[in-house]
Amino acid sequence: MRGPAMKFRGGFMRTSASRNHEPGASVDLLPAAELPADLAWATGNPIIADGVARAAAAIDGVSVPPAVRDLLSTQLAEWCGQPMGIGRRWLVDAVAPLSPADRPAGRLALLTALASYQVDHDVVNAFRATQPYDEDEALVELTSWASLAAARRIGSWTWSQVVDSSQS
Numbered sequence: 001m002r003g004p005a006m007k008f009r010g011g012f013m014r015t016s017a018s019r020n021h022e023p024g025a026s027v028d029l030l031p032a033a034e035l036p037a038d039l040a041w042a043t044g045n046p047i048i049a050d051g052v053a054r055a056a057a058a059i060d061g062v063s064v065p066p067a068v069r070d071l072l073s074t075q076l077a078e079w080c081g082q083p084m085g086i087g088r089r090w091l092v093d094a095v096a097p098l099s100p101a102d103r104p105a106g107r108l109a110l111l112t113a114l115a116s117y118q119v120d121h122d123v124v125n126a127f128r129a130t131q132p133y134d135e136d137e138a139l140v141e142l143t144s145w146a147s148l149a150a151a152r153r154i155g156s157w158t159w160s161q162v163v164d165s166s167q168s
Helices: 002-018 037-044 046-060 066-078 089-095 103-114 121-128 135-167
Strands: none
Touching: 037 046, 037 135, 046 135, 066 089, 066 103, 066 135, 089 103, 103 121, 103 135, 121 135
C-alpha cells in the first residue's frame, strides 16, 4: 500500500509544483498592513514586503495572554542568541511571575522562541489543558506568534548590521 500511495502523492505534488505561480497572487488572502520597522529588510522587494507585512499583522493579532506577550518580549530583549542549554531551570524562573493560569502558555511560548528543541508532549498537553476552545487553533496561534517574535529579534541583529555598514 505504501508504494502506490507515495507514487500518487508524488505525482500530485509534482503537478502542483510545476505550475506557474505568479508572485503576489495570494497576497490578498490577508488584509493589507503596514510593514513594521523591524521587518524593513523586506523593503527591497515590494511583493515580499507586502506579504511579510500582512503575515506579521495576522500573527501579531492572535490571542496570546498579555502577561505572556510581555514576558516573551522582555526575555527576547535580553537574549543575545545564546543557547538556553538542556536544563529548564531558566524556564521555571522565567514563568514564576506569571499567574498559574498563564504559566503553561508562558512555558510553551518561551520554549518555542528560545529552545524549541525542548518542546515536548508534556508542555503541549499542559497548554492544551488550559484552552476552553479549539486546542489546535490556540496551539498554532501561540507557537506562530512566539516563533515569529524570535525570528524578528534575530532578524533585527542582521538588519541593524546592514544599516550600520551602509552608513559607514
